[in-house]
Amino acid sequence: MIERSELEDILGPRVDEPPLGIVVGGSLSSGLQVKIDPRFSMEKLAVGRYVVIRGRQTNRRFFGIVTDIALDATNPDIVRRPPNLSEDFVLEVYGSEVAFGTLNVSLMLMLDDEQAEPRPVKTIPSHFSPTFEASAQDVERVFGEEDETHFYVGTPLDMEQVQVNLDLARFVERSSGVFGKSGTGKSFITRTVLAGIIKSGLAATLIFDMHNDYGWAVKDEIGREFKGLRQLFPDGRVSVVTLDEDTSRARGSKIDRVLKIGYEQIEPEDVEMLSSLLGLSDIQTGALYYLRRTLGPSWIAKLLEIEKADEELQDLIESGRIVAGTLGAIQRKFEFFRRMGFLIPGRGDDAVEDIFLRLSNGTNVVLEFGNYGNTMAAYILVANYLTRRIHGRYVHQKNLASGGKADEPKPLVIVIEEAHKFLDPKIASHTIFGTIARELRKYNVTLLIVDQRPSGIDDEVMSQIGTRVTCLLDNEADIRAAFSGVSGASALREVLARLDTRQQALILGHAVPMPVVVRTRDYDQSFYTAIGVADANSLRDRAKKGSETLFGE
Numbered sequence: 001m002i003e004r005s006e007l008e009d010i011l012g013p014r015v016d017e018p019p020l021g022i023v024v025g026g027s028l029s030s031g032l033q034v035k036i037d038p039r040f041s042m043e044k045l046a047v048g049r050y051v052v053i054r055g056r057q058t059n060r061r062f063f064g065i066v067t068d069i070a071l072d073a074t075n076p077d078i079v080r081r082p083p084n085l086s087e088d089f090v091l092e093v094y095g096s097e098v099a100f101g102t103l104n105v106s107l108m109l110m111l112d113d114e115q116a117e118p119r120p121v122k123t124i125p126s127h128f129s130p131t132f133e134a135s136a137q138d139v140e141r142v143f144g145e146e147d148e149t150h151f152y153v154g155t156p157l158d159m160e161q162v163q164v165n166l167d168l169a170r171f172v173e174r175s176s177g178v179f180g181k182s183g184t185g186k187s188f189i190t191r192t193v194l195a196g197i198i199k200s201g202l203a204a205t206l207i208f209d210m211h212n213d214y215g216w217a218v219k220d221e222i223g224r225e226f227k228g229l230r231q232l233f234p235d236g237r238v239s240v241v242t243l244d245e246d247t248s249r250a251r252g253s254k255i256d257r258v259l260k261i262g263y264e265q266i267e268p269e270d271v272e273m274l275s276s277l278l279g280l281s282d283i284q285t286g287a288l289y290y291l292r293r294t295l296g297p298s299w300i301a302k303l304l305e306i307e308k309a310d311e312e313l314q315d316l317i318e319s320g321r322i323v324a325g326t327l328g329a330i331q332r333k334f335e336f337f338r339r340m341g342f343l344i345p346g347r348g349d350d351a352v353e354d355i356f357l358r359l360s361n362g363t364n365v366v367l368e369f370g371n372y373g374n375t376m377a378a379y380i381l382v383a384n385y386l387t388r389r390i391h392g393r394y395v396h397q398k399n400l401a402s403g404g405k406a407d408e409p410k411p412l413v414i415v416i417e418e419a420h421k422f423l424d425p426k427i428a429s430h431t432i433f434g435t436i437a438r439e440l441r442k443y444n445v446t447l448l449i450v451d452q453r454p455s456g457i458d459d460e461v462m463s464q465i466g467t468r469v470t471c472l473l474d475n476e477a478d479i480r481a482a483f484s485g486v487s488g489a490s491a492l493r494e495v496l497a498r499l500d501t502r503q504q505a506l507i508l509g510h511a512v513p514m515p516v517v518v519r520t521r522d523y524d525q526s527f528y529t530a531i532g533v534a535d536a537n538s539l540r541d542r543a544k545k546g547s548e549t550l551f552g553e
């Protein structure tokens with residue numbers, strides 16, 4: 001008989017716990033098959049859960065994720081001739097030996113002994129290795145503890161006491177993505193992660209806030225109000241810049257600056273990204289560069305006839321460099337600019353410089369679009385306009401720094417929603433966002449893209465995404481895209497397609513030691529408290545109450 005201590009050597013502390021099954025087949029690439037022990041109720045299992053497999057020949061433990069569950073039988077006839085359900089004895093016999101359940105397990109990590117760091121798997125456990133449900137301690141060991149650079153973002157399914165911590169330093173080091181259908185919690189989890197980044201100070205963030213989700217008093221569909229980042233960090237770490245002062249003020253938002261862009265600051269490159277939205281043909285788009293060259297900096301004002309230029313335009317046509325039809329079409333399509341109240345005649349101001357300075361000294365900037373967020377072309381125009389210039393400043397600063405003439409620029413994370421509009425395969429190769437995604441962190445700038453349609457994003461860009469936080473997706477193409485460039489991820493498809501419709505996400509990549517399905521952290525009062533920023537109102541209330549009891553009696 002095996003001694004108890006010997007058993008402990010093999011199984012670790014779990015001698016009393018029967019394994020949930022044993023390994024019966026499979027491979028490293030396609031996953032392992034585990035035959036479920038008849039004493040264990042397979043109906044209690046779920047895809048996305050973790051299991052720990054004890055190697056039978058070594059002391060190694062393998063960590064895996066359940067990616068599929070199936071029914072199997074030793075006798076193929078059972079499908080045609082199932083046992084009689086009224087005979088308990090027969091059922092018991094069948095249920096223990098003939099018919100059984102199997103799990104498909106994708107291996108993620110291996111642990112060599114109690115002290116060692118978990119390592120990537122390069123081998124598999126041998127036949128009949130016992131398999132257990134991972135305990136809270138097992139999972140905790142893998143995800144470590146929250147500290148200055150590790151931020152708690154959620155709990156693994158059915159393990160509410162365990163924290164999954166994102167490695168923020170790794171998260172900001174490469175571009176990352178938050179994906180999921182509409183209403184699955186993308187903006188909430190993005191705000192949560194951003195709060196973590198801001199708190200850690202590891203990077204400055206520039207957030208293009210299309211739907212007023214990040215700055216101030218965020219309302220959900222049933223009217224509940226949540227604190228925006230400016231409220232979570234009332235100490236100046238977050239600036240709100242608005243394009244739509246009236247709407248921001250009406251919402252009670254505290255604003256630090258209003259952004260106006262002068263017509264003369266807009267270049268053809270800024271408009272080019274709008275070609276498909278404005279319906280500019282290739283010829284018309286090409287003509288923009290010519291118009292800018294010949295009409296000078298006030299080309300847009302001249303085309304809109306805000307500035308008088310009849311003769312100049314007439315000359316252009318007569319010289320034969322541009323046909324009247326093309327010019328007329330561009331003028332008609334440029335009418336769109338008139339509705340953009342944030343565009344003003346003239347040279348505009350130093351907004352770009354101001355925003356760059358805020359970011360480079362570590363202040364986070366939320367750019368509120370107010371009502372302009374409903375106009376996709378406005379969002380693209382402004383996000384592209386600012387990003388091109390801010391990125392240019394970072395490249396310059398980085399070059400100075402490598403020549404020893406300036407400090408390294410603070411890492412910057414640029415957050416864009418509806419990212420596929422910026423990273424469509426047709427345009428990703430020549431837009432600033434495609435460039436940033438591809439150049440990795442060469443200039444200390446990375447993207448955080450938020451999108452409900454990852455299949456619309458250029459493949460090459462997707463393959464550069466380091467960390468992916470994916471909420472429920474149900475479109476096949478989107479699911480495929482969410483995993484593109486991740487080796488061995490296809491097994492996780494089932495996991496992804498079965499997430500809850502809200503507040504659950506599969507996190508994988510650079511910032512987590514292994515893929516994990518989480519229930520995302522609640523964004524509520526307890527979160528605000530944990531972020532550690534005093535709630536000014538409650539402090540005031542408490543102070544008031546205190547004084548009442550002091551003097552009131």
Ligand SMILES: Nc1ncnc2c1ncn2[C@@H]1O[C@H](COP(=O)(O)OP(=O)(O)OP(=O)(O)O)[C@@H](O)[C@H]1O
Binds near residue numbers: 189523
């Ligand atoms: N962590 C959370 N804490 C509290 N509520 C949440 C959380 N995550 C999601 N919710 C709820 O789910 C709703 C939808 O979340 P959210 O607005 O983030 O979805 P979305 O994926 O960004 O949707 P859309 O694509 O339409 O922008 C929220 O309004 C909120 O009520």
Ligand SMILES: [Mg+2]
Binds near residue numbers: 187188
């Ligand atoms: Mg959203």
